[in-house]
Amino acid sequence: MNVEFINPFLSSLVNVLATMAQTELKPGKPRVKKDEVAAGDVSGLIGMVGPQTKGSLSITFDESLALTIMERMLGERPSAINEEVTDMVGEITNMVTGGAKNLLGEKGYDFDMATPAVVSGTGHTITHKCEGTTIIMPFTSGDGNAHIEISFDTL
């Protein structure tokens, strides 16, 4: 999987959070996920199916960051991860994947998106079960961390 394929997801998440929630995420260096374990508290997951490829994507947030995003969007901070927060994480997952899909479609990479599912649970981890490598993109912010993981069967 090459950089041309990764960058649209990375820039899409940065843009969505800047626009929706005035939250600046600082992207770290994308890398191949090997033995690394990346935990978080709330994650959006989405499946992708294209003519030449299929895969899965997850976006994982620390609870503190997810609650801050909600607070900036709604003006009130939830006390914990509730249905409004998981709705928001599902929506962000849709928007980021949809934004990347548009950019990649222009380059000839086509895929359709399934619907997202959102996981909540303190310190959970996600493993993408794909034949291809999994790329992890870390993000930091003053309010907590996030990361994207993405894996495709062929690319």
Added chain:
Amino acid sequence: MNVEFINPFLSSLVNVLATMAQTELKPGKPRVKKDEVAAGDVSGLIGMVGPQTKGSLSITFDESLALTIMERMLGERPSAINEEVTDMVGEITNMVTGGAKNLLGEKGYDFDMATPAVVSGTGHTITHKCEGTTIIMPFTSGDGNAHIEISFDTL
């Protein structure tokens, strides 16, 4: 979503576990998931995309049941949820969805499967963010419980 659509997933999980791991799951009554929270320790998730529909499915296991399945398959019980266990849960998710896909294809319901992702984390919950209802199918066994959740945008 009608019963004709649910039963292939239900029977597929029962068959896969009976065949692969000599484990008898007792299916409870499928129901629409409303305010219910269904937690588990390890889950396989997969996205589905068809010409008329898209959706997502999850299969969630209690840790005790997942470890027992591994023990019966490999002859040795892992001390905790490790990569072998998540591989097995990803594989079960593929097999159950693939089995149901074949049965449903014969009835004219077609969809393609994305690749699975596996979540591990004690007591996590999953919310399917679909316009349609989410159906939950509970299973019990002497070694712990499992459940399938499935949601499609249209059907």
